[in-house]
Amino acid sequence: xxxxxxxxxxxxxxxxxxxxxxxxxxxxxxxxxxxxxxxxxxxxxxxxxxxxxxxxxxxxxxxxxxxxxxxxxxxxxxxxxxxxxxxxxxxxxxxxxxxxxxxxxxxxxxxxxxxxxxxxxxxxxxxxxxxxxxxxxxxxxxxxxxxxxxxxxxxxxxxxxxxxxxxxxxxxxxxxxxxxxxxxxxxxxxxxxxxxxxxxxxxxxxxxxxxxxxxxxxxxxxxxxxxxxxxxxxx
Amino acid sequence: xxxxxxxxxxxxxxxxxxxxxxxxxxxxxxxxxxxxxxxxxxxxxxxxxxxxxxxxxxxxxxxxxxxxxxxxxxxxxxxxxxxxxxxxxxxxxxxxxxxxxxxxxxxxxxxxxxxxxxxxxxxxxxxxxxxxxxxxxxxxxxxxxxxxxxxxxxxxxxxxxxxxxxxxxxxxxxxxxxxxxxxxxxxxxxxxxxxxxxxxxxxxxxxxxxxxxxxxxxxxxxxxxxxxxxxxxxxxxxxxxxxxxxxxxxxxxxxxxxxxxxxxxxxxxxxxxxxx
Numbered sequence: 001x002x003x004x005x006x007x008x009x010x011x012x013x014x015x016x017x018x019x020x021x022x023x024x025x026x027x028x029x030x031x032x033x034x035x036x037x038x039x040x041x042x043x044x045x046x047x048x049x050x051x052x053x054x055x056x057x058x059x060x061x062x063x064x065x066x067x068x069x070x071x072x073x074x075x076x077x078x079x080x081x082x083x084x085x086x087x088x089x090x091x092x093x094x095x096x097x098x099x100x101x102x103x104x105x106x107x108x109x110x111x112x113x114x115x116x117x118x119x120x121x122x123x124x125x126x127x128x129x130x131x132x133x134x135x136x137x138x139x140x141x142x143x144x145x146x147x148x149x150x151x152x153x154x155x156x157x158x159x160x161x162x163x164x165x166x167x168x169x170x171x172x173x174x175x176x177x178x179x180x181x182x183x184x185x186x187x188x189x190x191x192x193x194x195x196x197x198x199x200x201x202x203x204x205x206x207x208x209x210x211x212x213x214x215x216x217x218x219x220x221x222x223x224x225x226x227x228x229x230x231x232x233x234x235x
Numbered sequence: 236x237x238x239x240x241x242x243x244x245x246x247x248x249x250x251x252x253x254x255x256x257x258x259x260x261x262x263x264x265x266x267x268x269x270x271x272x273x274x275x276x277x278x279x280x281x282x283x284x285x286x287x288x289x290x291x292x293x294x295x296x297x298x299x300x301x302x303x304x305x306x307x308x309x310x311x312x313x314x315x316x317x318x319x320x321x322x323x324x325x326x327x328x329x330x331x332x333x334x335x336x337x338x339x340x341x342x343x344x345x346x347x348x349x350x351x352x353x354x355x356x357x358x359x360x361x362x363x364x365x366x367x368x369x370x371x372x373x374x375x376x377x378x379x380x381x382x383x384x385x386x387x388x389x390x391x392x393x394x395x396x397x398x399x400x401x402x403x404x405x406x407x408x409x410x411x412x413x414x415x416x417x418x419x420x421x422x423x424x425x426x427x428x429x430x431x432x433x434x435x436x437x438x439x440x441x442x443x444x445x446x447x448x449x450x451x452x453x454x455x456x457x458x459x460x461x462x463x464x465x466x467x468x469x470x471x472x473x474x475x476x477x478x479x480x481x482x483x484x485x486x487x488x489x490x491x492x493x494x495x496x497x498x499x500x501x502x503x504x505x506x507x508x509x510x511x
């Protein structure tokens with residue numbers, strides 16, 4: 001009969017956390033910035049169809065780094081959660097806080113109970129009527145949840161990117177400024193100084209979608225041409 | 236073993252909100268429940284009393300399609316509501332109008348709207364117009380047991396087919412049968428009269444403005460002869476709900492325009508001084 005080796009709980013959790021961290025560090029970064037016009041979500045992603053950024057509900061968006069199959073299943077679960085909630089109560093009863101807490105619980109459960117933890121890090125963003133009412137939540141692989149102010153940087157070289165974004169961040173930025181800042185941050189760990197529009201995925205949550213586009217759905221994905229145009233107009 | 240896992244994953248992967256509810260929260264679906272035994276059936280002397288929505292008209296015009304509905308709901312001989320709205324945007328490029336049991340119809344509308352948005356969010360692309368029409372048919376079919384007990388819902392669906400570049404119209408029967416209609420169509424209690432009016436008023440390649448006028452006049456004629464259809468109400472400032480769907484999307488026609496149109500129709504009819 002084989003004897004099981006004793007592993008202390010501390011060691012077990014540390015091993016799992018290291019494993020997850022390593023997986024996430026391999027990925028490219030994602031930047032979420034709250035600004036005057038709304039919330040800009042920018043990811044380094046060469047694929048035009050396998051998205052890292054997605055729409056969850058009217059005012060809520062999702063961004064992730066890590067393993068695609070894992071965060072994609074979480075994104076779909078989030079859309080289902082939000083749609084069921086909005087259908088059974090009312091559309092305004094769907095909040096980023098509720099969604100983030102469900103994500104935190106599922107990530108926490110997977111971290112402790114499953115064979116391997118999810119190698120993902122998520123951001124849940126909700127745009128409000130004013131920048132003060134924006135909500136940005138960061139969720140890590142072990143189910144920890146943090147309420148962030150202003151911006152979130154996740155992924156491979158998050159420290160360097162975060163420094164660059166923090167240096168230029170201010171609440172008065174418009175979308176063009178916020179996206180430029182995010183792109184400048186994303187190249188902080190590289191030799192190049194610019195990223196082509198085809199190498200990034202950009203989406204925004206419009207603060208005034210009702211008045212500007214006549215829809216309550218604030219999420220809008222920017223095409224490559226939109227990004228190039230937005231970056232071309234100087235301040 | 237591996238094959239069964241793959242099959243399970245594939246079986247669980249659904250982009251349909253209705254399917255998700257059927258598996259996880261069947262109690263939230265508007266249909267699919269059996270009324271208790273002893274509930275009066277459709278043919279009974281005293282059928283179950285619930286508000287019913289009435290007339291919807293839809294027609295094609297040069298740039299797309301248009302749908303209009305009156306503002307009345309009735310319960311037996313009583314007017315249950317004077318300002319109910321029965322035409323809704325389903326998504327960016329389609330609208331639906333509902334006739335029949337109002338409570339169930341409004342819930343089916345809400346479910347259909349979420350269904351389309353849910354698909355769009357999960358898949359990252361819009362459902363084809365035929366796909367949307369089929370999903371609505373499936374929902375109406377699910378309601379068949381309740382339709383047999385007198386709680387029928389009959390929708391009318393219109394949308395802009397972007398790849399084909401044309402507006403299209405779909406009608407349904409209570410069994411979920413889906414029929415593509417040409418030119419124009421009507422549903423609800425006043426549909427006979429509205430249809431008669433449309434036959435005389437509609438012509439190919441109507442302009443958008445003329446098409447709205449034709450729809451409002453068809454509803455006026457329906458209200459003239461059907462007690463369950465409400466006409467334009469200048470006293471309460473209530474006008475039909477009209478949506479146009481074209482290449483750029485679905486838009487509601489502003490009240491102001493409808494008030495002017497209804498005014499013109501009432502005026503011309505008064506001038507004509509005709510009895511019938």
